[in-house]
Amino acid sequence: MYLNCHSYYSLRYGTIKPERLLAIASKNGFKTLALTDINNTSACLDFARLSEKYEIKPVLGVDFRNGAYQQFILLAKNNKGFQNINAYLSQFLHDNRLEVPEVAPQLDHVFVIYPYKSQKKLHLKQNEFLGIKPQDLNALKFSKWKNLRDKLVVLQTVSFENKKGFNTHRLLRAIDNNTLLSKLPKSEEGVETDCMLSYKDLCDTYQEFPELLNNTAAILKDCHVDFDFSNEVPNNQKSYTESEDSDYELLKKLTYAGISYRYENPNEAIHSRIKKELGIIKEKGFVSYFLINWKILEYARSQDYFYVGRGSGANSIVAYLLRITDVDPIELDLYFERFINLYRKNPPDFDIDFSWKDRDDITQFIFKNFKNTALLAVYNTFKFKASVRELGKVFGLPKEEIDKLTKRRYPANTLDKLSKLVLIYSEYIQGFPNYLGIHASGIIISEKPIHYYTATFLPPKGYATTQFDMITAEDIGLYKFDILSQRGLGKIKDAVNIIKYNHSEKPPVDIHDIKRFKQDEKIKDLLRNAKAIGCFYVESPAMRMLLKKLQVDTYLGLVAASSIIRPGVAKSGMMHEYILRHRYPEYRKRAHPVLLNIMPETYGVMVYQEDVIKVAHYFGGLSLAEADKLRRGMSGKFRSREEFLSVKQLFFDNCKQKGEPEVVIHQIWNQIESFAGYAFAKGHSASYAVESYQSLFLKAYYPLEYMVATLNNFGGFYRTEFYAHEAKMHGGLIEAPCVNRSFTEAIIQDKTIFLGFMFLHALEDKTIKMLLRERTAHGVFKSLDHFIDRVPISIEQISILIKINGFRFTGVNKRELLWEAHLKIRKIKVESPRATLFQSEKVHYKMPKLPSTLLENAFEELELLGFPLCNPFKLLEKPASMVFLASDLSNFIGKRITIDGYLVTTKYTVTKNQKVMYFGTFLDGKGHFIDTVHFPPVARQFPFRGKGVYTLTGKVLEEFGCIHIEVTSMFKSAIVQDPRYVEHQNVIPASC
Known part of the structure; x- marks a missing residue:
């Protein structure tokens, strides 16, 4: 009704x-x-x-x-x-x-x-x-x-x-x-x-x-609408060619043609695996899914785009032979049933990473070449803070009151009626959809028109986007193609191009020679010593410490480390156990015999998604169909609990029937459960490891070129400042942007790196383009007057270039140049200069002598770049003690010391008691890393107060050869007053 x-x-x-x-x-x-x-x-x-x-x-x-x-x-x-x-x-x-x-x-x-x-x-x-x-x-x-x-x-x-x-x-x-x-x-x-x-x-x-x-x-x-939610047959595009039969013939042809590219001497195991995979791919109706991925990547290679294929599909030899992935499932003994089995209803997952510069073209290619295509939506929901802020405005609360409510900084008994209503209704609308956004990577290619399933909207990207999300898409049998972007691939590609330009006398770098990289001693040394800043996935503080603890120097070791770092292994407590068993073989005896037999390579510790499936199948007696429920549970955070719990009782019953002790069953189930939504497939980790090896090779042999590429691709885990610092640690000299020598991006000449104009936060794109266009057409600028005559620019924009010392080639102090610019450029709408037969001579004013200091330069850099080019310790009001450095810590294990450190990054976590603690990363006065732990009482009493140098006091501890400080107190050091706003500044540091 x-x-x-x-x-x-x-x-x-x-x-x-x-x-x-x-x-x-x-x-x-x-x-x-x-x-x-x-x-x-x-x-x-x-x-x-x-x-x-x-x-x-x-x-x-x-x-x-x-x-x-x-x-x-x-x-x-x-x-x-x-x-x-x-x-x-x-x-x-x-x-x-x-x-x-x-x-x-x-x-x-x-x-x-x-x-x-x-x-x-x-x-x-x-x-x-x-x-x-x-x-x-x-x-x-x-x-x-x-x-x-x-x-x-x-x-x-x-x-x-x-x-x-x-x-x-x-x-x-x-x-x-x-x-x-x-x-x-x-x-x-x-x-x-x-x-x-x-x-x-x-x-x-x-x-x-x-x-x-x-x-x-x-x-x-x-009214009768009928949709099939059984997922027996995918509703993706049924055939890539004119029919499903010809699709299969093409897939077979491409697969066998790829053998000679991938293997010198293919053995029976390879042929057997190919035959098995092709049979199941055909039976499950996934042939077109493979061919469409192949076509996309064939186009990418034709455009010289770098990419990484990962996801569960990386367990597939067919994907390896079609060059969808670069992971050899035979070499890594990847578990076939994780990739695909007869009980699996949805296709294997291919996540294809492209450089952030190339992905838009790939997306355009897909929409041009495949009909019934759309991006997937995500539901952007009301979160607590946003809800409080919106409802606070609706009720007319002042900003100060709203801020208190969003930060939960209020005594509950002091709240007025309106504030209470804001909190009540903000809790109520949490999770309500607020607006539709775009999924980070998902594209669907349907057999039926997209409008058969949903209306579409058109976000700024300009591509039709569904009104439902990936969960609903999978429910209806529409499986997404994941086309992602990452900066790591952009760094690799740009570094290769810079090396080719700067070292034209050398043979081109073969960045795909992974076999050689795996044996390279320089790369092994970087891994063992965790000197991987800037290198994809292995540069974070947590990964850096794990590499040290494991002393990783092999491909398989890095593959394992890439998965061990995930929350599932850490949450179960098995990360520590894995490190113990890796370093001390006698601890491997603690493993359950069945688990050690299933996973000898990881010493009986579940590390990968397929390990969980193996344990559920061989130890827990679950069928592959039941084990596939665990796989689905591990694949999505929205349904993981439901999927896991549906097979939990069966797992326990089977184990009890086999006579396994109750305590052992609970221990193993807790490990399985900890993987929900977090685990990597081994092939996925192996794909990451391949890209890491490429980055490590470039870092090992061309560190400055690689750091330039890293800067130009907006870094990675750390801020731009720390990649500039890393370049310095490798002998690079960092120069501020120069109007005659810099470009949009950073460039390197010998060992000097000129930062690009794009690093100047307030400099407009149009200014950069005009400057470069004029310089390219008519040569370098000879003076400030010469620049003003040739480039239409406002006083605000030229002030940025002067303040960053972009006219240092003139030899004129920048304070004088600023005065001169203000006198010669009027605050009116700038117009392009007209070409004249005779150049009129500018009026020259006699400028007062206005010297600028190195300290002033540092504050200008801090304002315009976001960081100073000098050592930040030089900006302290009181000089750092430098009594202890990072290199000294190994001599003071178990002792309490005080050390100064420049804050790099922090990470917080919540303890079992729901209290917040922190891990910190700092640089000492010589530029080397200090790692710290801040337990809840210390974290509350001595909070982080933003960027700067801190005096840290604490106990030096060591775990598996990795040194850190358990902080007991921490104070932020004061910096000198900004000399630009202090009259009669007399104290000028000798160097900065």
Whole structure:
């Protein structure tokens, strides 16, 4: 009886979760229900999937509105009608300038319901009806429509469950309209009675017009949408060629053609694995999925784009031979059943990483070459802090009060009524969808038109994007292609190009010679000593410490380390156990014999996703189909608990039947459970390790070129400052941008690195382009006057270039240059200079002598670049003691010391008692790393206070050869006053 129901996907309007809507309908005895969210179909497929659970027939449609004003409702008679509605809605979502008209278009297989008050003419088409709300009934009695009852239907809207839902709705509408709740117009909100009535109450309401109830029931009876959620067959593009048979022949041909590229002497194990994989790929209907990935990457190679293929598909020899991945599953003994098995319904996962500079072109290629393509959406939901801030504004709270509430810094008993309401409703709307965004990497390529499943919107990227997320896509059998971007590949590619330019006399670098890299002693040394700053995935403080503890110097060791660092292994406590067993073979005896037999390479410790599957299968007695539930649980954070718990009891029962001790079963299950949502497949880790080896090779042999590439790709784990520092540690000289020698990006000449103009935060792109265009066309600048004559520039922009000492080639002090620039450039709109036959001579003013100091330069750099080019210890008010350095710590194990350190980065974690503790990374006065631990009491008493130098006191400890300080006190050191704002500055450091 309900033709107009809203879930909370009627964004910032509805307040009911889709499943709750079904539960309410079931409780009220309804067997059919229409979901018609406002200009949105996000919830439709999930609503249809869940409806079976509540024994309700789903009807799907859309409530078309301009703002809050309802124009009409469209209901799908069948799947074709739903497709037509989606296509129509998408027109408005693709072009925000379009308004929904008063009259609905003629769409096949669609019912149209107009609200009573909006309909002015008496003639309605066969598929069109007039919706009568309870509040319209009195007016209907005196209307001409009372004699046309065959065209009238019940229009009891459902937007809220109860009074609290209505109050929430009003708050959401105020947020949407960016207005105070007290000023929210009635026209922008629904009616408090827009709730679901019981069948009896609904009949009583419309008792004078029983025809309306019959007409409504007839419409609902005529609507039938049907989607297959069994996932027996993928709904991705069925064939890459003209047929599935020719697809398989092409896949076979490409696979066997790749053998000679990958293997010198292919053995029987290789041929056997190929045959097995091809058979299952065909049987499961995944052939086109492989071929589409192959086509994308064939294009990437033709454009000389670097990429890394990873995910569970990296366990596949077919993927390796098609050059989708660079991971050899035979060499690494990758577990076939993790990649694919007969019980697996969804295709293996390929995550393809490209340089951030290349990904957009790859996306464009996919949309050009494959039809029925769309990006996947994500639901950006209300989070606590954002909710408090938005609701605080709606209630009119002052900013200071809102700040206190968001930071939870308030005594609860002092809060006024409005503040309490803000907190109550902010908790309530947490998790509500706020707006639709774009998934970081997901693209779907469907056999059917995208609008068969969903409407699409057009975000700034300019590609059609679904209104549902990846979870719903997988439910309906649409499996995404993951096209990701990362800066690591950009660094590698740029470094290779810089090396080629700067070392043209040498043979080109073969960055794909991974076999040689694995044996390279320089790379082994970098790994063992964790000297990997700037190198993909192995540069973070945690990874740096792990590499030291493990003394990693092999490919397999790095593959394991890449997975051990993940939260699953650490959470289970097995990271520490793995390190023990790796370093001290006698500890391997502690492993359960069955686990040691299953995982000899990792000493009986579960490290990879496939280890969990093996343990569940061989130790826990689960079938591969049941073990696949664990795989799904490990693959997604949204459903991991449900997936794990569904097989937990079976695991315990099987182990008990085998006679395993209860304590052992619990220990092993706890390890399995800790992997939920966190574990890497071994092939995935191996893919990361390949890229790490490429980075390590470049760092080992061309450290300065590699650091330049790292700077130009905006770094990695650390701030730009620390990659400049790393270059210095390798003998590089860092120069501030120069108008005659610098470019947009950083460049290297011999050992001198000139930072690029892009590092100057306030310098505009158009200024950079004009400067470079003029310099390229007509040569270098000879003086400030010469620059001003040739480049149209404002005083604000040229001041940046002068302050950073970009005109140092003139030999004139920059304070004098600033005065000169202010006198010669007027604060008016700049125009391009016109070419003249004779150059007019500038007026020259006699400038006062205004010397600038090295200390002033450091503060200019801090302001314009974000960091000083000198040693930050030189900026301290009181010189650092330098009594202890990082290199001295090994001599003071177990002793308490005080040391000065420049803060690099921090990481916090929450203890079992829900208290916050920190790990810190600092640089000593010579530029070497100091690692610290700050337990909760110390973290509370001595908090971090931003960038700067800290005096650290604590106990020096060692674990597996890795040294850190357990901090007991920490104070931030004061820096000198900014000399630019201090009169009569007399103290000038000798060097900076």
